[in-house]
Amino acid sequence: MNDFTLLAHNYVRPEVQQIADFTGDSLELAKKAQEVDAGTIVFAGVDFMAEMAAILNPDRDVIHPDPHAKCAMALRIRPSDILETRRRYPDAEVVTYINSSAAIKAVSDIICTSSNAVKIVNSMDADTIIFAPDQNLAAYVAEHTRKELIPVPALGCCPVHHALTVEDIGERIRKYPEAEVIVHPETTPGVQRIADFIGSTSAMIRYVRESKADTILVGTEHGIISRMKLESPGKRIIPASMHLVCPDMKMCTVDRCLQAVKEHGPIVHVDKEVAADARRALERMLEVT
Ligand code: SF4
Known part of the structure; x- marks a missing residue:
């Protein structure tokens, strides 16, 4: 069994992708994180990706080489934004893009990625979908489904x-x-x-x-x-x-990855209750796809 597996998103520095055991998009990496043998996952990407690997692997250490690498889109939404919108649309279901924090995933019904968003929204019973946090992906999905999409926040986007x-x-x-x-x-x-x-x-x-x-x-x-x-x-x-x-995607360098392996940290910690609720929404996505 390898002690470490390095997972790297398609957007990180090319030299980090070259030393990674596996590169991919958010969905591929979420699945890979559950399949690898290694005792520890080192995740080169932004915070929500490392958090997601930790949520899906509660018995393993997940290391994020640079915790300052944060997704600017994920930072633009709070759980209260979703909870307030739920109150306004009580019959709606909440589909949240994987590019979001664990706290946002935890108040969602299901997660989607850019590759499966249409399929996920089509699989929902509700005709009205609260969709967070990207207005552009919401518009794309609205065009390819018969559902009414309410983007939250209204102007959320990847800058x-x-x-x-x-x-x-x-x-x-x-x-x-x-x-x-x-x-x-x-x-x-x-x-x-x-x-x-x-x-x-x-x-x-x-x-x-x-x-x-x-x-x-x-x-x-x-x-x-x-x-x-x-x-x-x-x-x-x-x-x-x-x-x-994306400047945050460039923050995980080869040196930082090596340092993280040497120091066995920083380890990603997610609040247990938040992680359990976020895992439920993530696993529902994995079941649908
Ligand atoms: S800001 Fe955009 S490119 Fe950067 S991690 Fe977030 S969604 Fe990806």
Whole structure:
């Protein structure tokens, strides 16, 4: 049995992805965290991801090499935002995007990722869904289901993806008119409308591998580009904007990971009751998918 397994999100630094035992998107990493043999999981990503690995693995130590690495979108919502909205829509169910804290997951009925959000929302009994915390993913899901979605907070978003504009892509298309455009559903509806493909990070990696196009413009965080180039050599893979960089995703460096292994910490701690409620919502997602 290995003592440590290093899990790394597709957005972390390429050199960290290279030393990781496994890289993937949020759903893949959540599943992987439950499958590995190692006694300790080192999680290179932002806080909610390491928290999630800890919630799903209560008997193992989960180490987050840099606890200051926090998701800016997850910080924009409080449990009271959801509880108040539940009071206003008593018949609604709460679907929460995996990019959220344990406290937010704990007050949700079920969790979703960008790859399964449509399936999860379709699986709900209620016609009205309170959806947290990304307005853009909510808009994407609303377009692909017959449900009414109430985004909470109303203007919640990932500041990195939300900043990508139609003009950014237009500028790139003028330079590379033959290119296909792929974007993440955290981008705005306007950006999604001009894309050839919308998908989670892993779906985007797959798309690049399978596409016949030689040039592809990628509308998501830069960290994914190195993996795409590695898996699809010979293709021209170009960021849709030079500003698609999440500073928090870059905080876990190789040095910090090695230091974390050496010091066996910092270990992620989640309040037991919060963890139990969050686990219920996460496991419901894993059952549906
Ligand atoms: S890219 Fe956006 S959603 Fe992902 S961790 Fe950074 S701020 Fe959060």
